[in-house]
Amino acid sequence: MAGEAAIIELAAWLQTPPGRYLLAWEQAQMDAAVVDLFGFHALQLGLPELPGLRSNRMPHRWLALPRPESHFESHAQQRPVVALSAPGVALHCDFDSLPFESGSLDLVVLPHALELARDPHQTLREVERVLRPEGRLVILGLNPASLWGLRQNLASMLPGRPRPYLPQDGEFIGYWRLRDWLRLLSFEVEAAQFGCYRPPLRSAAWLARWDWVEPIGARWWPVLGAVYFIKAVKRVHGMRLVGLERSRSARRSSAPAVAVQQHKEQGP
Template sequence: MSGQIIGLQDWFATPPGRYLLAWEQAQFDEAVADIFGYHALQLGATEIDGLRSNRMPHRWLALSDPLQQPARAALFTDFAALPFAANSLDLVVLPHALELSPDPHATLREVERVLVPEGRVVICGLNPASLWGMRQRRAHLYRKLGFGEFFLPEGGEFIGYWRLRDWLRLLSFEVESGRFGIYRPAVRSEAWLERCRWMDTAGERWWPIFGAVYFLVAVKRVRGMRLLGAEWRRATARATAPVPLAGKVHKAEHAD
């Protein structure tokens, strides 16, 4: 299987796809706007511009499928072997890149390798414990029986929110924020999606962990390392300032 879900681009053009895309784009715009540094990378999902509100001078889009024809410049690479030095990137965003990857563990380990200490990773993924996830599992069962169709694109494997947090913790990431979204039922009609608009507000209040998609921001921690602020310069200046020597002062007084 390639690193991309079959039919993902076409699915994003459907009513539920546009609904999902709008929510995720808004989350990325808000999350990355105030993350500072020099080098940022997005892995996959050309339909989402996860870095458009970020102001880092060097931003890249990486894709794993050379057959794709992205609308903007991109580099093609294996997500498990990124062409960046260790500790060289300040931000990596992964819109569905893990669930679309043939080896999500290797992809996440590679993200940890290329991020600088205190660098951030921003991830969104489909939630298996949701109405959309349940409909997709039902479709897999029906397909084995010879009928039925998928609501979401067929490829890829859902990764649960808490499972992903465990993976991040094992790699010494600390989750800074996490949230769920998309509470309308798994329907294809735009009219029915609009009729169920009220479920977004109700879902955030009454059943937040059952949103169709989750979104989280995590920071790479390095044990035993503490970043120094501007205060260290003042401390260094005090330490290197000339200090009068008591012996020299004493000799000068004796000579008088």
């Protein structure tokens, strides 16, 4: 039930002024990242408040939500998955045991899914399993190395335990730590970006007054943004090497033909 509580808490926090500010930045990044990604099958894990696949044009797009704890089944007993063309929840499943065949998806987006997962390592391994070679992965996560993360940590240490700024449940995964996980699973990070540099304020009016800090933060302390965005691609060892070897073989086979032709032209 802890996982369900974390999801409910995050959903409620996203309705607050800082939550709406964060969600607006994340939606803009996600829309731009997936609009030109092509394929047939795309999956979003969690956070229906952020429709991460709305600008994507793949014919089959799913939004998956965690199943309630009381309804857990074995992976073999899960019902077949049916894609929805209209926005909505297509399936409930365990994020660490996805009901998709290996190498069957072209795109997976994880908006804070790893932070709320029971086992973020296993969830990421499942995503790697279901993605086809050269499939794309997009991740959004809260940055613990930010002013927002600092305020969250101070709230847990100060006397009287003041109200935390961010949702309490879930594990905030550092950017560099997550990059190491991706590297171990043979993902290559194509793009990374940080955002939301305004101080951890609760009022919409005060957040608006600090709008001027956004370009300054993005230029002078980019890795201290409250949220990070990662776009990665699944690489399979040997695939690109095969292509390179073919091109080299083609060049080697064509070179002697050119030499022979030149030799004939120079003859009597």
